[in-house]
Amino acid sequence: MQKSEADFAIIGGGIVGLSVAHGLLKQGASVICIDGTDTDFRASRGNFGLVWVQGKGIKTPFYAAWTRDAARLYPSFVSELSEETGIKINLSQIGGYEYFIDSNTLDERIAEYKKLKRALNGDYPYEILSSSEIRAAEPMVGGETIGATFYPYDGHLNPLQLLKALTEYCKKRGLSHYLGEVIESAEKKEGVFKLVTKKGLEVSAEKVVVCAGLGAKKIGPLFGFKNLVSPQRGQILITEKLPPILKRPSVTIRQTNEGAIQIGDSQExxxxxxxETQVQMSRIAQNAIKVMPKLAQFRLIRAWGSLRVLSPDGLPIYQQSVSMPGAFIVTCHSGITLAAIHSVNLSLWLTGQKNAPDLTSFSEHRFHV
Ligand SMILES: Cc1cc2nc3c(=O)[nH]c(=O)nc-3n(C[C@H](O)[C@H](O)[C@H](O)COP(=O)(O)OP(=O)(O)OC[C@H]3O[C@@H](n4cnc5c(N)ncnc54)[C@H](O)[C@@H]3O)c2cc1C
Known part of the structure; x- marks a missing residue:
């Protein structure tokens, strides 16, 4: 039977598990990452690729602040990753838009942002663009668009390249990475966690971090966590490759570094x-054409569906187990956006540093299940 031991065992090698591994390795910890099989649901391989602040935490300013701070950490996080691995992540973080086609919805959003900005002591630098301003900024925009919101730290990247760079970086820093291994049992004996996979790999670690995405439903309770995550499907459409026609991404439409326009807005x-379903694909395309009528001229070549990992209120869960101290759960709806803050700030929390952030608001105790 193969055996492995380290300071930390991370269950799940998606964007969340590898961001956490990245931070822990930089803190000097030894880390094992055990990642399941290709038949698992893997949001990190099917997402939209946005680093996105606006619209998040409108009623929960602590989450808006967490997301804002995450976006600010991104440029240095990505440049270090690229420098050390030579992998291009294609981050473009020069701001992004949300388009509006209904004046009541835009007015509501403006009122919400004013309130949020006050709650964040003025540190929420959004802007509002009129119909003519957004058309001038993005010539593809037209149709029913009546205005847009703009947030300067929003951006987008190639999420598969990010995953690849994180994997390479962590391996260079000594990560023991086990692929195709599914943790099935766990116990804590004399202060050490003993985990065993389906194929019989035995892992010992002082601390465990459950970053298993939707897999946390099954293995979270082994460590005393509540069964809280659930799936939400999103579908994404891809056009043929085009010359650069969009300067900035919006929350539902972006042009990838390779030229394709990516469109997606379903929450099912x-x-x-x-x-994928024909009904949702048509709806997504129709909504996009309402704000960018010229999109109708381009050919769609691909579509996929993928499952988001959602907590009951949509916010992250960061929790140490009460019944099994030393076991932690980290799960969130926006793992791309939060990658840098998961590396930098969660590693302080997981290693028990004095300057660790206070994560009480993200605890699973907020849910009375
Ligand atoms: C359509 C869509 C669009 C999205 N767009 C964005 C976006 O634009 N920006 C953004 O920030 N976020 C976006 N997201 C969300 C983002 O993709 C997720 O938050 C993120 O990928 C979650 O990563 P994860 O590592 O927690 O989960 P996953 O990527 O699902 O990884 C979990 C891993 O755990 C492994 N695992 C599970 N159980 C076990 C076990 N028992 N033993 C060992 N391994 C196990 C699995 O094999 C898997 O590799 C989007 C998601 C979707 C679906």
Missing amino acids: QVGFNDN
Whole structure:
């Protein structure tokens, strides 16, 4: 039977697990990452690729602040990753838009942002663009668009390249990375966690971090965590490759570094089903054409569905187990956006540093299940 031991065992090698591993390795900890099989649902391989602040935490300023700070950490996080691995992540972080086609919805959003900005002591630098201003800024915009919000730290990247760079970086720093291994049992004996995979790999670690995405439903309770995450499907459409026609991304439409326009806005409660459906694909395309009528001229070449990892209120869960201290759970809806802050700030919390952030607001105790 193969055995492995380290300071930390991370269960799950998606964007969340590898961001946490990245931070822990930089703190000098030894880390094992055990990542399941290709048949698992993996949000890190099917997402939209936005580093996105606006619209998040409108009613929960602590989450808006967490997201804002995460975006600010991004440029240095990505440049270090690229320098050390030679992998291009194609981060463009020069701001992004949310387009509006209904004046009541835009007015509501403006009122919400004013309130949020006050709650964040003025540190929420959004802007509002009129219909003519957004058309001048993005010539593809037209149709029913009546205005847009703009947030200067929003951006986008190639999420698969980010995952690849994180993997390479962590391996260079000594990560023991086990692929195709599914943790099935866990116990804590004499202060040490003993984990065993389906194939019989034995892992010993002083601390465990559950970053298993939707897999946390099954293995979270092994460490005393509540069964809180659930799936939400999103579908994404891809056009043929085009010359640069969009300067900045919006929350539902962006041009990738390779030239394709990527479109997606569905939020579907359909359980563990990541199929594409013709009804949703048509709806997504129609909504996009309302704000950018010229999109109708381009050919769609690909589409996919993927499952988001959602907590009951949509906010992250960061929690140390009460019944098994030393076991932690880290799960969130925006793992790309939060990658840098997960590396920098969560590693302080996981290693028990004095300057660790106070994460009480993100505890799972907020849910009375
Ligand atoms: C359509 C869509 C669009 C999105 N767009 C954005 C976006 O634009 N910006 C953004 O910030 N976020 C976005 N997200 C969310 C983002 O993709 C997720 O927050 C993030 O990928 C979650 O990463 P994860 O590592 O927690 O989960 P996953 O990527 O699901 O990884 C979990 C890993 O755990 C492994 N695992 C599970 N159980 C076990 C076990 N028992 N033993 C060992 N390993 C196990 C799995 O194999 C898997 O590799 C989007 C998501 C979707 C679906």
